[in-house]
Amino acid sequence: MKKKLQFFWAEWIPKYRVAFVWLAILISTCKPAEAHLSSSFYWQQEQLRITGKVTDQAGVTLTGISIKVKGQNTGAVTDDKGNYAIIVNNVSAVFIFSYLGFTTQEVAIGDRRIVNVQMIAAPNSLNEVAVIGYGTQKRERVTSAVATVKAENFAKGAVTDAGQLLRGKVAGLSVVTPDGNPTGVSQINLRGITTIVSGREPLVLIDNVPGTLTTVAPEDIESIDVLKDGSAAAIYGTRGTNGVILITTKKVNGETPPTLEINSYFTTQRITRKLDFMSPSQYRDLVSMKKIGAFDYGASTDWLKEVTQTPFSQVYNASLKGGSNKTNYIANFNYRRQEGLIRKSNNNIMYPRLEVNHQMFDGKLKFNVNLNGYQQEYFSGADGSAFRTDVYRNALTYNPTDPIRDAQGNFTEHTDKTDYANPVSLLEETDGLIQNSNFRTIGTVTYSPINDLKVMLLGSRDLFNSTRGYYETKQHLSTRRDRRNGYASRGTTRSVEDLAELTATYSKGFNDHDFTALGGYSWRQTNYQDYFMQNWDFPADDFSYNNMGAGLALERGEAQQNSYQRENKLVGYFFRLNYSFKNRYLLMASVRREGSSKFGTNYKYGSFPAVSLGWNLIRESFLRDSKVVSALKIRGGYGITGTEPSEPYMSLDRLNFNTQILINGQWIQAINPSTNANPNLRWERKQETNLGVDFGFLNNRITGAIDLYKRTTKDLLLDYTVPTPPYLYNTIRANAASMENKGIEVQLNFRAIERTNFSWNTTINYSTNRNKLVSLSDENFQLASGYFDAGDTGEPIQQRISRVQIGQPIGNFWGFKSLDIDQNGYWIIEGKDGKPKPIAQQQADDKQVIGNGLPKHFLNWNHSFAYKNFDLNIIMRGAFGFQILNTSRMFYEAPVMLTRGNVLSTAYDNVYGKRPLADNQSLNYVSYYIENGDYWKIDNITFGYNLKLKNTPVKSMRLYLSGSNIATITKYKGIDPEVSMAGLTPGLDNRNRYPATSTYTIGAMLNF
Known part of the structure; x- marks a missing residue:
């Protein structure tokens, strides 16, 4: 009898378990009298013990992996050998495997009693x-x-x-x-x-x-x-x-059920900081003191309020994906309706994208078609641009006692003042629209004749079209001041970039060796066309910029019209080899041979080699079983890259047909050279050496990387003055200068806390860079002075801002070093001999380096918290070791600017603790207005809640609140220390800038 029972439990129960399950369910639904029996039977048959092991993609066992039974409080954690065991009451149970640093997985146990899982590395893991x-x-x-x-x-x-x-x-x-x-x-x-x-x-x-x-x-x-x-x-x-x-x-891989994802959010903004200009009452105090230039017109107007708005922006993104193993698709549509802080400034964009994948012949032949692009439309506040720079500036500086309109209903204007206009009029008396469209077609065909070989052909066309229109009415300042009587401009741009690339990749592994070889050919052609025309003196405002021929200025030869077209080609051949021995010793070597039509006759082609080596120390026997070090790799690389000239035809002789000469009372078109030919024009060549180490400790709870680099760029392009003759033109663009950059980068990632319901992940990264201009000359072209000046303060100061000089970094502010003011309120500066002198006795050689606009240090600190269904993300970042030229203070903290409108409330504060500047002290570019730009920002805080929805089409939903550019710790007195780093004048806080903003967002993400 005992043996028969053993046979029953060992053979019949597993064999007919599905029948027993259904029988138990049936019994459980019977009358209450049988309830006890059915419950006991169900418990005996369905309580299951599930065991398994959890490893990473390399087969390494993982300790501390959290396993939960979906919808229950039951769970377990893997031991030091990666093993786990869980008791469940249902064969339909689903396990959730999660661990910070790995992608969360949901696994149905089905009829299995042993469930082994391989965790997939999440972002920022060394194994991705x-x-x-x-x-x-x-x-x-x-x-x-x-x-x-x-x-x-x-x-x-x-x-x-x-x-x-x-x-x-x-x-x-x-x-x-x-x-x-x-x-x-x-x-x-x-x-x-x-x-x-x-x-x-x-x-x-x-x-x-x-x-x-x-x-x-x-x-x-x-x-x-x-x-x-x-x-x-x-x-x-x-x-x-x-x-x-x-x-x-975003992509789709393999068989995917139809899935719809929707992401929508709404945003508003506020100005980060308002500059403190004189209020109407403060301004009237200046009038009562009979300050020169101060006039009370009887009104009280907040001009900044008049030109700004509380913007409301909205973004909608819908993504539909699905398909089988052979054919799948993803369709994405994005609509953005954005409003700016300045009235009329906007940006409306639609981004459609459709990508389809298909494979045949058992996956040997694959096709991919990607159609995408955008349509964009926004207000044009000036010729060809979205923002008229003087709107914001005049909103700050226009007389606060001036009314918006006069008694006759016309906008108040003061045409006798330079660079001064009613900001509301600048907005209301203009009409403009810029419409851009971009259509990109991308197609790839991939063929794998054998398992280790992949040949891919890629072809694409990127087509961009832009139409621009702008109009100033007959009531605009341009009519009152410049007598244009209605001004219009129109322009169109069209660019086409065609690309064709053929690549072949062969991968092979045998024993402990792995090779991947890549060879390819690339061909690219770019065509650019543009036309622009303007006209004024229109009979009426009715047609705006849509009847250009109605203006009289073009007929009189006063207005301009022009068109332009350029084309260039780039071809390249490239090869790369990757080699790995036991995943321990690594090699990558590549070379690209490339030619460009932009280069001169003697340098049509250039070669760009690279090599890098790596050593995975963690694979060595002395570290393989380490409990502390979980990843350690040393790497080093060297490579040469280049930069094309910005424009084509610069290596050729070009002629100018725009000159007119008066001969015998008639204007005759003349032809003269506009550039010199340079057959040696070539690429700027950057040589870079990089040494790095990637590391992980304590089962990769701490990971990171450290990099040291040095990059030397030779043959930098610059315009040089040359004699005529032998040259036809007095300047030539040539390769002669060189520059050096070197720095350190550190990235640290911490999985600080990992609990069942709570986790905290934090990352810190730091970088520093030192820049130096090594040379501006070579044996053929010299800049005898060893420097040149860049940037401009604008009128009425009219001085260069920066000096680019051999042995110095880019971004040096070059001006007078202010030391004090005298008893009459005039600047005292430091002369070239180091001694104080009145600013009235200034000489050009008294100028010196008074700061640098490039930050020397960058620090970022990010946090990610998760508690049950809640999450919190914080981004903080800062820049240090740089200065900013505060042009708002330089112009509007001087009492003399009262003759041109309003001034900052600090214009009459004591300077150097003595007294205010003299009322007639002219504007000057001095170091007093160079400020420390160091800042630390709480750049983004996002709080979210994730919830699962049952019995609805919505599988999951995420709701979130977010704020950007929330708070800034800085001593800088301007609107925001995060200023432009572009060009040769980084650190310049332009008084015409669009104001910086803080952004607040509420959004939802839904999955169907």
Whole structure:
């Protein structure tokens, strides 16, 4: 009898368990008298013990992995060998495996009693896959400086472009948002300034095709990879000097049920800081003191209030994806309706994208079609631009006692004053619209004749069209002051970029060796067309800018019209080899041979080699079983990249047909040279060495990387003065200068707290850069002075701002060092001999370096908290060791500017603790207005709540609140210390800037 029972339990129960389950369910639904029996039977049959082991992708057991039974409080944690055991009461139970640093997985146990799980590394883990040029690579095998940021780690809240997603996320990559203009784009600088007159932006590739930070909607981005050093970027040749940003849009892989994701948020803004200009009552005090230039017109007007608004912006993103193993798709639509702080400033964009994948012949042949682009429309406040710079400035400086309109209903104007206009009139008496459209078609065909070989053909066309219109009415200041009697302009731009690339990748592994070889060819052609025309003296305002021929100025030969077209080609051949021995010793070597039609006859082609090595010490026997060190890799790389000239045809003789000569009373068109030919014009060549270490401790609870780099850029382009003859023109653009950048980058990631219901993850990254101009000359072209000056203060000061000088960094402010003021309120400056002297005795050689606008140090500190269904993300960042030229103070803290309108309330404060400046002390560019720019920002706080919805079409929902640019700790007195870093005058706080803003967002994300 005992043996029969044993046979029953051992053989019949497992074999017919489904029948027994249904029988138990049936019994449980019977009458109450049988309830006790059915409950006991069900418990005996369905209480199951599930065991298993949890490992990572490399097969390493993981300790402390949290396992929960979905919908229950039952759970377990893996032991030091990665094992776990859980008792469940239902074969339909679903386990949730989670651990900070790994992707959460839901696993149904089904009929299994042993459930082993392999955890997939989450973003910022050393084991993730990084996107590199023309392919991907396991993070463990990366030997160059490559940073990866996934969507879940992007900066949260309202963002306007892809660059803002990276704020504070990547060491060495500074992302600056210098103002709140809704059409503005982030300024990105990677490892310092490497050029003088060429482009400074990194190469941006969206799904392997060149684009910009605004080409794709931020909500449609899956990940961003940054190739920071020369060994990583050299595969892109002449486009890689400023680094490479690889943007990957959201994808669908394999069989996917139809899924709809909706993300919508609403945003408002406020000005970060209002500059303290004289109020009407304060201004009237100046009138009562009979200050020169102060007039009381009887009104009290808050001009800043009149030109600003409380903006309300809205963003909607819908993503639909699905498909089978052979054919799948993703369709994304993004609509953005953005309003700016200044009235009429706006930005309306639609981003459609459709991507379809299909494979056949057992996956050997794959097709991908990607159609995307955008349509954009925004108000044009000036010729060809979105924001009229003098609106904000005049809102600050217009007389606060002036009424908006006079007794006759006309806008008040004072045409006798220079650079002074009614800001409300500037807005109301203008009409303008800019309409942009971008259509990108991308297609790839991938064929794998054998398992280890992949051949891919990529073709794309990027088509951009822009139409611009602008009109100033007959009531505009331009009519009253300049007698234009209605002014209009129109313009159109069209650009086409065609790209074709053929690549072949062969991967092979045998024994302890792994090889991946890449070879390819790239062809790119760019065509750009533009026309512009203007006219004025119109009979009426009715047609705005839509009847250009009605104006009389063009007929009289006073207005201009012009058109332009240019074209250039770029071809490249490239090869790369990756080798790994036991995942221990790593090698990457590449070379690109590239030619450009922009180069001179003697230098049509250039070669860009790179090599990098890595040593995974964690694979060595002396560290393999370490309980402390969980990852350790040393790497080093060297690479050469280049920069193309910004314009084509610069190597050729070009003629100018725009000169008119008066001969015998008639104007005759003349032809004269406009540029000199330079057959030696070539690429700017950057050589970069990078040494780095990647590390992880305590089972990767602490991870990070440290990089040291030195980059030397030679053959920098600059315009040189040359004699005529032998040259036909007095300047030539040539390669002769050189520059050096070196620095350190540190990235640290901490999984600080990991509990069942609470986690805290924090990251810190720090970078420093030192820039130096090494030379401005070579054996053929010299700049005898060893320097040149850049930037301009504007009238009435009319002085250069910065000096670019051999042996000095870019960004040096060059002006008079102020020491004091005399008893009459006039500046005392330091002379070239180091002794004080009155400003009236100034000489040009008294000027000196009075600051530098490039930050020497960047620090970012990010936090991510999670408690049950709540999450909190905080981004803090700062820049240190730089100065800012506060032009608002330089112009409007001087009493003399009262003759041109309003002034700052500090204009009559004591200077150097003595007395105010003299009423007739002219404006001067002195060090008194150079301020310490150091700042620390609480840049973003986002609070979210995630909830599961039952019995509804909505699978999950996330609600969140977010604030950006919330608070700034700084001693800087301007509106915001985060100012432009562009060009040769970084650190310049332009008084005409669009005001900086703080942004507040409420949003929801829904999954169907």
